[in-house]
Amino acid sequence: NYMLTQPHSVSGSPGKTVSISCTRSSGSIASNYVHWYQQRPGSAPATVIYEDNQRPSGVPARFSGSIDSSSNSASLTISGLKTEDEADYYCQSYHGSSRGVIFGGGTKLTVL
C-alpha cells in the first residue's frame, strides 16, 4: 500500500491563486485517478475534482486539478480565491486491483 501526503495548511489572499499538493509515496501517481474533496466545518465532504482534473457540475471553473509525474503528485489549484473557499481539502485515490480507497491527510486552506 502507499500513502498520500498533503501539506497541513496553505493560505492565500482573496483574488489570489493557491495550490494544494498530494504526493504519492510509492507507485506512479498516474496509475490511479485522484479525486479532491472540500469539507467545510460541520459538513460532509463534497467532490470538487474527480478523475484528476474533471469538475462536477456546479463546481466553479476556479477549481482545477492536475498531476505531475516528475514529482509523483497531484495538485488542486484554486484561482480567484474567495472567503467561501476556506475549508479543509482532501485528496483520495482508488486502487482498482485491491478495490480499496486511500485518503490524504487533508489540508486546511485559510483565506486571509
Place this chain on the structure above:
Amino acid sequence: QITLKESGPTLVKPTQTLTLTCTFSGFSLSTGGVGVGWIRQPPGKALEWLGLIYWDDDKRYSPSLKSRLTITKDTSKNQVVLTMTNMDPVDTATYFCAHLSRTTDFDSWGQGTLVTVSS
C-alpha cells in the same frame, strides 16, 4: 437524487461492538458498478476510509482495521450495516457512509453520525 443517512448509537462503552446502519435512496446496490463506503473522522482530524461493499457483495476493508470490521448489505431494504468490534475511546469519531460513483470518487455522502466511546 442520491441520499444516504447513518443511524445508530451515539455513545458506546469501551470493548463494546458498534453497529451503524446506512439507509440510502436513489440507487440500488444490486446495480453493477455500485458501492457504498464507510469513512470516519475523529474530532479535528482527517478522514479515514474504513471499508466498502460492492453490488456483487465483495467487501474491502482498511488493512489497519480489517480484523474489527464487518460490512453487510440488505438490498431489499436499501441498507448497509457497519459493525466494529472492541471499541476504544480512540474510535470516537463522526462516521459517514457514502456512495462510490463509477468515477471512483464518493459523490454523495450522509450527514455523518458522531459516535463517542466512553465508560
